[in-house]
Amino acid sequence: SVSSTPSGASIYLDGAYKGTTPKTIRSVPIGSHTVGISKEGYHDETKSVSVKQDQTTSVAVHLTLQTGSIDIVGPDGASVYLDDVYKGTAPTTISNIPVGTYKITVEKFGYTTWRQTVNVRSRSAVTVTPDMVFLPMVTYNSVPLGAIAIVCIVLILLVFLWLFRWRKRKKSAQQTTSARKPESEPKTSTSTPLSPSSEPTSPPEPVPDQTPPPTSEPIPPSDFTPRPTTPTTFPPELVHLYSDPVYAGKGGFARVFKAKRKSDNKTVAVKIPISLDEGTGRSFLREITSWQRLCHENIITLYDANILPIPYLEMEYADSGSLDQMNKPVSIESASEIILGIAEGLAYSHEQGVIHRDLKPMNVLLTKDFTPKISDWGLSKIVAESRTSSVYGFTPLYASPEQVSPKKFGKPDERTDIYQLGVIFYELLTGRTPFEGDDLVEVSTAIATEEPEPPSELNPEAEIIDPIILKCLAKKKEDRYQNITELQDDLASSLKTQLKESLRMSGSEQNMKRSAFYCAEICLIHARLDEIDDVMTYLKDMQNYASEEVKIDVAELLKELECRKGMSSEEKISEEFVGRLKNLLHQVRMGR
CATH class of the missing domain: 1.20.120 (Four Helix Bundle (Hemerythrin (Met), subunit A))
Incomplete structure (x- = not known):
């Protein structure tokens, strides 16, 4: 009986592959044997065991993660991002990074942005020296344009300040004149002379001025000082709504912050779109309105959305990150449970007439009890419609044939979501997507023309699921499951068979x-x-x-x-x- 932490590791008995952990290997000859346990990204483990007659020998290992580090050298103060996640400022060392390929981005105001892909190897350090070019300020007649702009801004602010004070003094003067004016003028008569017995009238008492003297309140310079921000800075326009913001990451559409809503102290996720032009403002509101209608256990709840004071989304916060951050491959049981949860959310959204079109591990978030929740509804359509964006309305590795070649395969519909769900299922069981390539053209060509390698060729235990995944990945929409319910029924039937066999084996042990x-x-x-x-x-x-x-x-x-x-x-x-x-x-x- 072989188990490992984490599970899903390959088991080798005397060099022969026997499946993945946890697993019980039966009919093992009596005597000494060598058990090897291997998992990508972890150090291999080898155990010597002695098998005795009619006894079960247990082997349990805790695999150690293979990690390395990346040293970022200069320029001083530049912001460093690892796979779009902020890691501090240069110079810095990013330690305990799992073995793999990562994208390094270094940004600094006044310099060109530097990007590079690096391979992290076990117990080794990669030194990265960003080649960032300083951008000199463009000049006109030997005077920097930036200086001219600053002078113009200062002059405009001074004019505004003078007008503000002039209007305030004028208003105060009007109030003072109004307060000093008598309520009624004394009446005089030229036709009737005063009689000798008449007493002279005394002049009216002056009305005291009740208006306080105008006060001039100086306007602090900070009101006119621009506040610089960075990609990891929470927008000051939203600080009256949220407290304790923490930068959580950045994707193709937006930056994400974890924050507390001031009205009830509830922890939420605040998503700030990176770029929206005037042509996508209405699309933003329309698509977000569709998302707000969706209320299901397997869909991230969108609490609020607005374009003022800046465009932002307020949504449910998931504690355990995204499916993209999960170690893969995983067991058939775990993968199927996740897929069935996602399918529940999709079945509900399709009933409401809402299609996702950009399902991928990054858009599937996990709660503490590992309930999958689908996020970012409609955002792919907004990105696709933006005139200022060079990003596609889908992610190439998870795109369906109809998204790559609509003329050949037709327009995307509910079956597009089924295809993308199949890609996620494939990746959960094998650790990779069905089609890969070095660039967009190579990936798109493979999606449109090639047949995927069956998952069982990469993970033998996935054989029972092969027909389901391959049907999801059919090129023609007509050859796939026609609705989510069909997929759920097939998967549940296959899973029942697998689980009942596992139950029988565990019971006998x-x-x-x-x-x-x-x-x-x-x-x-x-x-x-x-x-x-x-x-x-x-x-x-x-x-x-x-x-x-x-x-x-x-x-x-x-x-x-x-x-x-x-x-x-x-x-x-x-x-x-x-x-x-x-x-x-x-x-x-x-x-x-």
Whole structure:
């Protein structure tokens, strides 16, 4: 019985490949053997074991990540980004980087932006010296244009300040004159003389001035001082809405910050578009409005969006990053669970008439319990429509044939999302996309003309899933699954077969925790298919393997199903019940 942390490592028994961890290898000859465990990006491990008759020998290893470092040398103060994630200012050393290929970007005001792809190797340091060219200021008649611009701005501000103070003094003078003016003028008569007995009238008392003297409040220079920002700086226009912003990363469409909403202290993600022109403003609002209508467990909730004071999106914050950051390949069970979750979200969005068109691991976020949530709805269409953007409305490695060649394969529709879901499934099981190349032309040509290598040729354990993935990746839309439900049914059926075989093997080995895990997985699959009798059967089986604490939760679920079994409603298994099953599965997975 061989297991590893992380799982999905290749197992070699005396040099012969035997599958991936966790796995039990049967019918091993009695005697001493060498077990090798290998996983891309990790150091290989070798264990010597002695196999005895009628005994199970366990081998458990913790794989050490292969890491290296990158040294960035100058220019001083330049911002350094590793795969578009801010890493500080040069000179700096980025340590503990997993082995692989990375994109380094170095930016500094007044210099050209420098980019380079570097390969990080195990226990080695890569030294990078950015070749950045200083950009001299363009001059006119020996006077820098920048200086002329600054002088003009200062003159305009001084004129504005003089007009502001002049209007304020004029208003104060009007108020003073109005306050000193008598309420009524004394009446005089020229026709009737005063009688000798008449007493002379005294002149009216002057009305005291109640208007306070005008005060001149100096305007601080900071009000007229430009505030420089960097890609990692949270926009000052939004500080009245959010607190504690932390830069989270940058993609092709926007910069993302984790922040707290001041109105209720809720942690949210704030996405600031990098570039929108006047031609895409209306598209921005239209597409975002479609996203705001979507409310589903497997879709990131969009809380708010606006174009003032600057364009921004406020959305649900996912704690565990994106699918892009997950180590791959993963087990069939884990990959299928993720794909079924994404499929649930897509099925709902397609019912609402909303197509994603840019599904990729970066757009699938994960919560603490690893529930997948689809993000960035409609943003690909906005990018595609922008006149100032050189970015395609899709990601080439995950593009469908109809996106690469619409004249040959037709326009994108719901089946485009099914194709892209197949690409993600392929990558989860093999660690790579079905079509790769050195440039856009090479990748696009392969997508439109070549057939993908079956996943099982890269990962033998994926053989049971081969037909499903290859059907998703069919060139013609008519040859794929025609809707998400068809895909869900096929995947659930295949997964049930795989899980039941795994349950049988773990039961014969008396691995109680593993058996409880497989029972929970099978229950969840049957629940998604509304097969209430099968759910009850495997919940009862689960009581034989689960811990005492989990057994209490299982008994409550069984009791509820007994009540629901006699219901006439077609939806005997509610979304709330499926959510509780997912929570139970998570607890078993965490070792409870």
